[in-house]
Amino acid sequence: MTGYAQRDIFFVSNSVDELGGVTSWSHQMARLFTERGHRVHVVGITPPAVAQELGEVAYPTTTLYDGQPPRPGRARAASMREQAARLTALFSAARPGAVVIVTQVWAMEWVELADTRGLTVIGMSHESFRYSKASSRFRRVLRHYRDVDRMLVLTREDADLWIGQGLNNASFMPNPLPFMPEVPSPRTQKVVVSMGRLHDQKGIDMLLDTWAEVAPRHPDWTLRIYGSGEDEEMLHKQCTALGLDSSVEWMGRTSDVPGALRGGSVFVQSSRGEGFPLALMEAMAMAVPCAAFDCAPGVHEIIRDEEDGLLAALGNTGELARKLSTLMSDEELRDRMGKAARVNIQRYTTEEIVRRWEDLFRFLER
Missing domain, CATH: 3.40.50.2000 (Glycogen Phosphorylase B;)
Structure with a gap:
């Protein structure tokens, strides 16, 4: 030193x-x-x-x-x-x-x-x-x-x-930046990844409402939710009530964050509040483009909207659904934003x- x-x-x-x-x-x-x-x-x-x-x-x-x-x-x-x-x-x-x-x-x-x-x-x-x-x-x-x-x-x-x-x-x-992996996600699997505690702050209930709009348009895609927490039982019931059990996978907590992200092509964050979210940084380091609620200055400082990810107004599940659908529908856009995210996040x-x-x-x- x-x-x-x-x-x-x-x-x-x-x-x-x-x-x-x-x-x-x-x-x-x-x-x-x-x-x-x-x-x-x-x-x-x-x-x-x-x-x-x-x-x-x-x-x-x-x-x-x-x-x-x-x-x-x-x-x-x-x-x-x-x-x-x-x-x-x-x-x-x-x-x-x-x-x-x-x-x-x-x-x-x-x-x-x-x-x-x-x-x-x-x-x-x-x-x-x-x-x-x-x-x-x-x-x-x-x-x-x-x-x-x-x-x-x-x-x-x-x-x-x-x-x-x-x-x-x-x-x-x-x-x-939590890590900078040598091997990014190939973005080949039709999987949207969410990662965070199953708690009110993380807004997984709003994510499920969002997915209820997205899933019918993209029946070949899966939402993979990583995390555990006190709201788990309630969220599982909501998932079933919305008819989403066939397109949502509950993965529990993971000790292999890069591996989890490598299996996805899009990352989604639906939080009600954040500081400077590590999960977004991790996804971007893995070259996975993000769609997120713009719930805090840290979010729009990390994601450059329309350049390396897409932002929706906090709580507007319809808008978040449209942003997700945009990324899921366009492989070229996913690749361009994912590569830009991996470069841009290295400022941290x-x-x-x-x-x-x-x-x-x-x-x-x-």
Whole structure:
């Protein structure tokens, strides 16, 4: 490593192995920083409700609670102080120049009770401003991230909106490309791929409504849905009620994302809210053209509409159906957009994003 100080870097999240994109991002960055010679520690507040398999990691992980913390009240306050003292002990053993990256605002409630003197503290929101504003997290971000050294979101557009709310420490940092496979999808199978947790945010119910319009026009195509989650039973019932069981394949979770994408010719994302969606980046890296709801600045920053993918207005299932149908009907268009996607997405290489993080650490240390 040349030109950059080797640092102690702490990632603090709700859980170290919670199912979802924030966990995947945290461990990707932890691995990248470790490979760059930094000393990384990943900390979770509680065990997750739904875990994801991490495999072996080259850095320590710590979970503060064995179960869920007490309900709000005196016992909760006492337990938070006790666990914050554990964070203080971890932080106090760090070398000068250490950085604490808080990936979710709930976890910040413990970090701000700990002693972080001499450390750089960065708070993150991995969702769009619009999606955050519709949730209880919005007020918590304004309250708990107001005094951190930098509050990071995923796009300049969202950073400007937070600055408009008085968070003058807001800036942005895009996600890195999860992988760049040597062998892209040949786009020869008549398969549309969806990938994400079976949860309201991911809008699989809207995807099924969309597919109900698409499937009759393309009876030789299949929708392949990868993912698991709390809405699985409800979605299966919806699928059956819409008469789609013969054209929809429920694949469950996969540990082979490139393999799953290599089996598709089109990718679809139907989310109600996103930050900077890794699934779109993964599909584009595999040269699979995407059709997606334009639900967040991160989506229209990743996809250049009509150039390397197609965007539909959020919630407009008819429009998303038309965009999907356009890609499914035109092999030449799929090939052109898929190849463009694979080239364009390389602006988010891991080397570029890690360099930007290290530049930020150095800037904030001044």
